Amino acid sequence: MDDLKQELKENIVEQLNLEDIAVEDIDDNDMLFGDGLGLDSIDALELIVMLDKNYGIKLTDPKEGRAIFESIDVMAKYIFENRTK
């Protein structure tokens, strides 16, 4: 699980172009949206694509992302339980 969390942090920083944020600065429980990393609605769509491309998880309702993308911790648990690749 720790490897998955690390992988998620690295992918988020790289794929969402978070130039001013270092992987080691992201806490497992930091909020990804709002006051946390400050991600926006386009970032949310990118995360949905990332779930599909990297882990074979298709979110048909973007609203599902609100709960799943709460934090690295929540995301990692969801991926661990639902991944198909």
Add this chain to the structure above:
Amino acid sequence: MNSKYHITSFCSIKNNTVSLNGSVIYNDENNDFLEFIKAAYKSFETDYTKFFKMDALSKLAFLAADVLLKNEDLNQEEENNIAIVFSNKASSIDTDRKHQKSIQDKDDYFPSPAVFVYTLPNICIGEISIKYKLFSENSFFIFDAFNAQHLLDYTNSLLSTDKTEKVLCGWVELDGDHYEAFLYLVTKKGLTTHNKENILKLYNT
């Protein structure tokens, strides 16, 4: 024909160099555009993290506009009555290609929303407008080459009909390794008369 309007400042970005009013303000020998524009952005200490999420054309247009507008002491807390009239030849082809590449293989079909949103050239106008609170008229024209006469006529029309107080206009071209930005600000006061001859003279500086 003498114009009653004036060019108050101009900025160009080309050949690894950023110039403001004819003076070089940044230069490096990095031949990779994305590396060059990132280094230039950092050197100007503009604190705007959205810059890193922009596509290449928007980075080019945003940095040129930022260099120029920073010099105008605008109040960034209030709406600024500045229109934008941009033009280029390649439209958003650089980003269009990236998007096309992501959808051409049906077995590896993962289009990026962050890329797709930049598949129009006028998105770069939006990026500048958000940063500087510019809610006036805006247009993006596609020409085979820099068209000083069209920019002159369109800008004069906006000013003479009181659609705006100032116009930020010019050329922002990017296609692969080729890039070139030339932006200038037209107002009712200034030393350089706003006419075709002067626009071309500054463009060729």
